[in-house]
Amino acid sequence: MSTQINKTIIALKETQAPETPLCAYIYDLAALTRHATEMMQVLPKNCELYYASKANPEEQILNALAPIVDGFEAASGGELAWLHQCQPQVPLIFGGPGKLVSELEQAIELGVEAIHVESLTELNRIAEICQQKEKNCQILLRMNISLQGLPATKLTMGGKPTPFGLSENELADALAMVKASSHIKLLGFHFHLMSHQLDRQVHLALMKLYFNTFITWKKRYALDVNLLNVGGGIGIDYANPEQRFDWRLFCQELDVLIEESQLSAVKIRFECGRYVTADCGFYVMQVLDIKHNHGQYFAVGHGGTHHFRTPAAQNHDHPFFIVNGEPEKEIEGGFSSIKINQEAVTLVGQLCTPKDVLATQQYVEKLQIGDYLVFTQAGAYAWNISHQNFLMHAPPRVQFI
Ligand SMILES: Cc1ncc(COP(=O)(O)O)c(C=O)c1O
Numbered sequence: 452m453s454t455q456i457n458k459t460i461i462a463l464k465e466t467q468a469p470e471t472p473l474c475a476y477i478y479d480l481a482a483l484t485r486h487a488t489e490m491m492q493v494l495p496k497n498c499e500l501y502y503a504s505k506a507n508p509e510e511q512i513l514n515a516l517a518p519i520v521d522g523f524e525a526a527s528g529g530e531l532a533w534l535h536q537c538q539p540q541v542p543l544i545f546g547g548p549g550k551l552v553s554e555l556e557q558a559i560e561l562g563v564e565a566i567h568v569e570s571l572t573e574l575n576r577i578a579e580i581c582q583q584k585e586k587n588c589q590i591l592l593r594m595n596i597s598l599q600g601l602p603a604t605k606l607t608m609g610g611k612p613t614p615f616g617l618s619e620n621e622l623a624d625a626l627a628m629v630k631a632s633s634h635i636k637l638l639g640f641h642f643h644l645m646s647h648q649l650d651r652q653v654h655l656a657l658m659k660l661y662f663n664t665f666i667t668w669k670k671r672y673a674l675d676v677n678l679l680n681v682g683g684g685i686g687i688d689y690a691n692p693e694q695r696f697d698w699r700l701f702c703q704e705l706d707v708l709i710e711e712s713q714l715s716a717v718k719i720r721f722e723c724g725r726y727v728t729a730d731c732g733f734y735v736m737q738v739l740d741i742k743h744n745h746g747q748y749f750a751v752g753h754g755g756t757h758h759f760r761t762p763a764a765q766n767h768d769h770p771f772f773i774v775n776g777e778p779e780k781e782i783e784g785g786f787s788s789i790k791i792n793q794e795a796v797t798l799v800g801q802l803c804t805p806k807d808v809l810a811t812q813q814y815v816e817k818l819q820i821g822d823y824l825v826f827t828q829a830g831a832y833a834w835n836i837s838h839q840n841f842l843m844h845a846p847p848r849v850q851f852i
Contacts (some may be wrong), residue, residue, distance in 0.1 A: 453825075455479070456733055457774050457847070459852055460823055464776075467848075471738035472753040473823065475848040476834055480515045483731035483830070487519045491663075492726065493699045495706040499720045501544060503683050504505055504530055506724025506831040507732070510852045513537045516727070522564060524722040530552035535561060544680075544722065546593065546641065548614050556580055559588050567593045567641045567680070571621055574628050574635075581634030588634060591680055592617055592625055592643040596664055598644060601656055604686065605765075609644035616641075616672070626672055637674070639717075640665055643682025646725070647765075651701045654685070658705060662712045678718045685726035689762070689827055690772045696726065725831040729793040732830025734759045734847070737776060738822045743787040747812065748789070752824050755800015755807045758847050759829060760837040768810040769826050771798065776821035791818040798824055 459477050467473070491500055499521040504513065513523070517538045525531040526547035531554070534543055537648035544559040555577055558566050568574045568590050581588050594617055598610030608615045617625055622764060629637045642661045648654045658681060665679050685701075709715055736752025743749075754760070762769040781787055792819040795812040809826060839846065 453772060453774075455852060456735075456825055458826075459850055460735060460774055463850055465847060468690060468764060472739055472821075473735060473848070474737065474754040474758070474845075475850060476758075476829065477733040477735060478509070478512065478830060478849070478851045479731045479733075480851050483512065483515050483728060484519065486707040486730060487516055487727055489724075490698055491519055493702040494721075495702060495709055496717055497706070497709065497719055497720070497750040498702075498718065499718060500802070501720060502727055503722045503724030504534055505835075507728045507833070508533060508836060509849075510537050511733075512728060512830075517541050520727075521720075524724075525563075528557050529565070531557055531561060544720075545597060546722075548704070552576055552580065556584070559584065559586050561587075565589045565591050565638055565678070565680075567591050568625070569593055571624060573615070573627055573630065578628065578632040579633060581632065585588065586634065587636065590629070590639065591639050591678065592622070593641040593643070594619065594622070594664075595644070596642070596660070598657075600659065602650075602653055604645045604649070604684075605711050607644060608646065609642070615643070623672075624773040625764050626674075637676055639676040639678035639680070640668070641682070642682040643680075643722070646684040647686040648684045649688050649696060650703070650708075650775060651687045651697055654696075654701065655708065656703050657714070659708060662708065662714055665717070666712065666714070666774045677716065678720065679714075680720045680722060683723035683725070684720060685723055687725055687729045687831070689767045689769060689828060690763065692788065692828060694845075698726070698826045715768055727831070729828045729831040732828070732833060734826040734829040734833065735782060736798075736824045736826075737802070738818065738824060741796075741818065741820055742788075743789055746789055748794055750791070750796050750798050750818055750824070752798060752800055752809075754847060755802045755844075757800070757802055757807075757810065757838050757841045758843060759800075759826060759833050761829065761831075761833045762809050764836060768813065770828060771813070771824050771826045773815060773818060774823040774825055775817075776823050779820045788820050791815055793817075801844060 521541035
């Protein structure tokens, strides 16, 4: 892979002014296609995989995934419109807190597969819209249930007070409201309690909790529902990139769990984001300056967290590799810029804030001005979650290979 990235860096560099240092996102669409296909191939028979487009809604990414996944998940009216515009044939589901009435109307007009209802107020609004427009709508109730002792990840959306989903004590009221509407069809339940899950066994235990809850409610309320959305949340171990969540093994174990739980007739839907696209993206910053400040080395790259907020948002040192660049010409007898040999260096961007750090005190064999810092696993929650207008720096170039 790194050979291909090297070639792409050289090609990009050749097509810009030689004095401008490179700053770019590179996406490997072939790798994305391979990975998503493998994810689909090992899914148990009654499972579906939707792509949570919030992870990366680039058109080329959506186009690559559209023929592979079962559908796309949207979490705003903007995403809904964009997904529909890019891939009108792909089934859509619509979740997320604080949906506007206009967004609910948009989803109903579009005929999405399901709206994931976040609150009783939202359910009431859906009922009113359907009544007024004489339209039908399929829903899942998003539930925030107790984690029952399961270890939490660093990003939990439920199992504690959060703005996400309904509390279990609201369920009876929600079911009564559904029953009172001739336009709303309850398909089942939606859970997304944890993101950043790195532990396969814990995720499997979470699935078991969802399964048991689904079975209990189905029985308790005599519900004719057959869809269980188990959310996304499969993590990427940025600190140990070689340590991967074993999706294949997880799916094998899930298959056994489905069998044991007698849920083969229930459709189980995943809506994963990070795990689908993280690996296909690379963020490249060419080194502008190297400094030695209060005993530590700093390499300032062309770019920063305004393009690539992932490490700052998740508070980690982001994995990277170095591609040698053309060293800056030095004037004989003049100032000789700092070069790093077998030392630790902190990799920063161009922003006037000490928070613009992509990795802290990382050991490198060699680094000099003009080299390229290539941050891997930059394909999810990266460019699109960054504060792009801060300091009004130019955006990175974007290349799909
Ligand atoms: C409701 C919901 N579903 C799916 C996802 C995707 O999660 P991930 O990217 O961790 O797979 C998110 C992420 O925030 C979410 O909030």
